[in-house]
Amino acid sequence: SQTIHQWPATLVQPVGSPLSLECTVEGTSNPNLYWYRQAAGRGLQLLFYSVGIGQISSEVPQNLSASRPQDRQFILSSKKLLLSDSGFYLCAWSPVWSSPLHFGNGTRLTVT
C-alpha cells in the first residue's frame, strides 16, 4: 500500500531563517505531488505541484520554492522566512489527475 511521510511535525523558526520541509511517498511510482498551506481558520492554498522529477509548477508568487530531486521526494524550501509564512503545510500525492489526494500528517510552522 502507498504511504506518505512528511517531517518535521512542528517547527518554530525565527524570521529570516531558512526552511526545508521534506515529503516522501512509498509504494507508488511517478505520483503527482503537491504542497499546500493552510493558514489558521482558512482554506487550503495550493503552493506547488509536480508531475515528475524536476518539474515544478508554482501557483502563487512567494518566497518559497519547491524541488523534486527524486521521483517520490518533494521538498519545500525558503531562504528567508517571513512572519506570514506561518501555517500548516501539507504534502499530498495522487496517482493521476482528478483522483483524490492523499495527505501527509502536515508540518505546523510558526515563524517568530
Place this chain on the structure above:
Amino acid sequence: RKEVEQDPGPFNVPEGATVAFNCTYSNSASQSFFWYRQDCRKEPKLLMSVYSSGNEDGRFTAQLNRASQYISLLIRDSKLSDSATYLCVGAGGGADGLTFGKGTHLIIQP
C-alpha cells in the same frame, strides 16, 4: 475562476440527528468531486468520492446535481465523533484542477 463554495457553519446538531450540507461549484468542466474530513490541527482525510449520480457509505450519502452544480453530504444518525470540518473538492482534469472549499464546521452535541 474555478471556485467551490461552502457554508462555513458551524452547524450545531444534536447527537442522533440527520444533517446535510451543500457545496456549490462554478467550474462546469469538473468531472469528479470528493468530500474530505479534517479534524482540528490534523490533515484532511478522504471521506467519500462522488462520481456520477452519487455515493453512499454507511451513514454517509453524497449526491451530485450537475444541473444546479452542487454536491451534498448527508450524515444520518450523527455521532459525537462526526464533529469535524468537512471539505468539498472539485476536480477539473488538470494537475491544478483540484479546487478545495474552505470547509463546513460541524459540531455534534450530546
